[in-house]
Amino acid sequence: MALQVLLAATLRQYIPDYDPLTGLELTVPAGITVGELANRLALPREDVKLIMVNGIAASWETVLKGDERVAFFPPVGGG
């Protein structure tokens, strides 16, 4: 099973043709970290503060098996 990546807000512009309803499906080697996944997708780390893997809070160091649902949330700040 492939990895599903969900991006929010400003991150969506980094992936051409990103579909917010389905997210992004990709195959990654088992053992890859969330940080390495972000590098692969060329997501700017400084924009992301909140990460979830399968609905649980995660970090850049979280190790993936390759079949998870990974969501990146850049915080917003307007009013």
Next chain:
Amino acid sequence: MAMNQGHGRELSYGGRTVRIAEDADLLAWARLQGLAPWEAQEQALEQGILPLRYLKNLWALSVEEQRKLAASAVFVCGCGGLGGVVAQLLARAGVGHLILADPDAFCPSNLNRQWFAHSENIGQPKAVEAAQGCRRINPLIRVTAFQEPLDSGNAQRLLVGCRAAVDALDNLESRFVLEKACRSLGIPWVHGAVAGWFGQIATFLPGSSIGLEAVYGRRRERTQAEQDLGVLGPTPSVIGSLQALEVLRVLTGRPPAYAGRLLYFDGETGASHLIPLAET
């Protein structure tokens, strides 16, 4: 003469009997007694008399919970997209004292989302306009406006006596100023922020080691890309409404829904995500 059970009239609502009084009668009684309207409202509720305008708050709230709202002061920091929504909903709910602060004036680009902005008050101070709007909506409450930014010098004066504060600001630096003030005064605060189709809400408790840095890290400025998302009108309405609900939970002594976790709302897909926040 004190307000007593002889005042008001009985009404059956939701299978229960409640004593109610109309605004006009409460205001007339307040004038007669030399009381401010909010004092009359508090006294009525202490006697179990509910202002008729809050009838539909029953039985989501009890009359005793309505009294708690009437006895509460809430600080709303920012009177724009989020703050206008929060202030209006808390005024309608019957929160006894709203303290509204915003140094800015309405401009034309506010009109797509800021509830107290209209075509005839462009250029007028937001805090003053929001306060007037709240008083028009509910003459039984007290509304105080401050046309100044929150800083370490005025925080004590603006926030003292408040049971909750609402972060309805539009920049990161001021949000951290509010956090510091709330922590030092021991006041829980409900954070809200928006951009484009997206919004977030989290509640912070003054004694908790989880703070705003769990959301923004060391960043104190919004990125240009985020600012370029703009703000759609419904987004702050959604987040501001969730902030108002959270304040009602806090004031009535219910557990806060967003303490230690952030709800991230994605208006593009309609999905929302609850994200646990880590200690910083």
